[in-house]
Amino acid sequence: xxxxxxxxxxxxxxxxxxxxxxxxxxxxxxxxxxxxxxxxxxxxxxxxxxxxxxxxxxxxxxxxxxxxxxxxxxxxxxxxxxxxxxxxxxxxxxxxxxxxxxxxxxxxxxxxxxxxxxxxxxx
Amino acid sequence: xxxxxxxxxxxxxxxxxxxxxxxxxxxxxxxxxxxxxxxxxxxxxxxxxxxxxxxxxxxxxxxxxxxxxxxxxxxxxxxxxxxxxxxxxxxxxxxxxxxxxxxxxxxxxxxxxxxxxxxxxxx
Amino acid sequence: xxxxxxxxxxxxxxxxxxxxxxxxxxxxxxxxxxxxxxxxxxxxxxxxxxxxxxxxxxxxxxxxxxxxxxxxxxxxxxxxxxxxxxxxxxxxxxxxxxxxxxxxxxxxxxxxxxxxxxxxxxx
Numbered sequence: 001x002x003x004x005x006x007x008x009x010x011x012x013x014x015x016x017x018x019x020x021x022x023x024x025x026x027x028x029x030x031x032x033x034x035x036x037x038x039x040x041x042x043x044x045x046x047x048x049x050x051x052x053x054x055x056x057x058x059x060x061x062x063x064x065x066x067x068x069x070x071x072x073x074x075x076x077x078x079x080x081x082x083x084x085x086x087x088x089x090x091x092x093x094x095x096x097x098x099x100x101x102x103x104x105x106x107x108x109x110x111x112x113x114x115x116x117x118x119x120x121x122x123x
Numbered sequence: 124x125x126x127x128x129x130x131x132x133x134x135x136x137x138x139x140x141x142x143x144x145x146x147x148x149x150x151x152x153x154x155x156x157x158x159x160x161x162x163x164x165x166x167x168x169x170x171x172x173x174x175x176x177x178x179x180x181x182x183x184x185x186x187x188x189x190x191x192x193x194x195x196x197x198x199x200x201x202x203x204x205x206x207x208x209x210x211x212x213x214x215x216x217x218x219x220x221x222x223x224x225x226x227x228x229x230x231x232x233x234x235x236x237x238x239x240x241x242x243x244x245x246x
Numbered sequence: 247x248x249x250x251x252x253x254x255x256x257x258x259x260x261x262x263x264x265x266x267x268x269x270x271x272x273x274x275x276x277x278x279x280x281x282x283x284x285x286x287x288x289x290x291x292x293x294x295x296x297x298x299x300x301x302x303x304x305x306x307x308x309x310x311x312x313x314x315x316x317x318x319x320x321x322x323x324x325x326x327x328x329x330x331x332x333x334x335x336x337x338x339x340x341x342x343x344x345x346x347x348x349x350x351x352x353x354x355x356x357x358x359x360x361x362x363x364x365x366x367x368x369x
Contacts, residue, residue: 013364014262016137016207020218022152028327029268029319034307038316039323042293047165061157073158074165077202079323081151084137084207084262084330086362093360095266114216116209118136118242119364139260139330143341145275170288184280193284196275200285200325204274207260207330237339239332241259241365 001092001100004115011090013119018082020114023072023106025079031099039079043105047074072105079103087119124215124223127238134213136242141205143237146195146229148202154222162202166228170197195228202226210242247338247346250361257336259365264328266360269318269352271325277345285325289351293320318351325349333365 005015017026029035049071051057060070083100086093092100104111128138140149152158172194174180183193206223209216215223227234251261263272275281295317297303306316329346332339338346350357 014137014260014362016209018207018209020221022218022220027323029323030308032308032311034310035316035319038298038306038308039320041298042320045298046169046292052161052164052168060161062153062155062161064157065155070158070161073152074162077150077152077162080327081203082206083328084264086262086264086360093362095268095358095360097268098266112218114209114218116137116216137260139332141330141332143344145341145343169292175284175287175291183284185276185278185284187280188278193281196281197285197288200273200275204326205329235341237332237341239260239339 001115005087005092005117006090008117009121010087010117010119011122013087013117014084015087015092016082016084016114016116017100018114019102020112021104021106023069023076023104024111025076025103026082026113027080027101027103028083028085028098029101030097043075043078046078047071069106075105087117090122124238128210128215128240129213131240132244133210133240133242134245136210136240137207138210138215139205139207139237139239140223141237142225143235144227146192146199147225147227147234148199149205149236150203150224150226151206151208151221152224153220166198166201169201170194192229198228210240213245247361251333251338251363252336254363255367256333256363256365257368259333259363260330261333261338262328262330262360262362263346264360265348266358267350269315269322269350270357271322271349272328272359273326273347273349274329274331274344275347276343289321289324292324293317315352321351333363336368
């Protein structure tokens with residue numbers, strides 16, 4: 001991320017971080033292993049992989065298309081799909097504990113994240 | 124959307140897509156009918172129209188104002204209220220399955236969506 | 247907020263409103279006291295302060311670090327972490343009922359919100 005911002009030569013602006021996939025999230029939170037697992041367990045409780053109410057519940061309608069990732073589409077919305085962060089003095093301007101994370105809930109194919117920097121460039 | 128971007132003459136930048144209403148969402152996900160219904164059923168389970176725990180649960184406090192759309196305000200936050208997407212070469216730069224959707228959970232009044240394009244204009 | 251935008255001299259652009267803390271949200275919704283309480287009760291139901299399933303449920307793993315704010319990290323993601331809003335004619339361009347809110351779910355330390363305005367400046 002820092003490399004992309006440096007290459008953009010933008011010193012003052014915004015950077016959009018957006019997964020190009022609809023079963024993934026870019027979000028900002030703490031980089032702490034226990035919290036990471038808490039988040040994943042919480043998402044699984046809220047939008048279970050095994051259908052609408054867990055193992056014995058009805059399937060997602062989306063699975064009629066042959067996909068099995070209905071839960072991934074919901075988890076992405078719950079966690080938040082994208083973030084826009086500030087760039088200042090040519091660097092990401094983050095709070096002490098802010099870290100940008102990427103979460104992929106499907107993982108069947110190679111993935112791309114779009115990072116777009118706009119703003120005033122270095123002269 | 125493509126028309127607005129073309130008229131803005133922005134070739135490289137960002138577009139903000141924001142509902143001007145607080146009972147609505149702009150979000151990015153798959154354009155698949157089954158998934159769409161899955162999302163709507165999931166939102167209804169998480170934030171029921173009929174009060175806090177469904178049909179027999181207590182009403183939303185917001186309904187004391189005469190409104191009956193407490194659930195719509197919650198569904199909007201759950202699904203995500205707005206998106207910012209990249210513009211490149213004068214067009215929306217989307218992943219293969221990314222589609223911008225508008226969801227309205229109240230629907231009592233005519234609605235407006237704000238689309239704001241910023242960036243470098245064509246010379 | 248209006249003061250920051252005025253001082254930025256940006257007349258046409260975007261403003262990013264981002265809490266610099268990962269237990270907080272900036273979001274847009276109605277400024278109505280009952281709805282505010284509905285939102286807070288809903289967040290507590292979805293991500294309880296007292297561990298994963300409420301008072302008698304297992305603790306968040308994050309609490310092994312000595313923190314007790316696992317719920318705050320989840321509530322922030324559920325409500326939405328940040329907003330980007332349009333600036334037009336040197337002012338925030340909001341829908342009739344749109345209001346930017348800050349919600350803090352931990353509250354142990356002094357907090358900062360980052361407000362970043364970008365766009366075309368007044369000549």
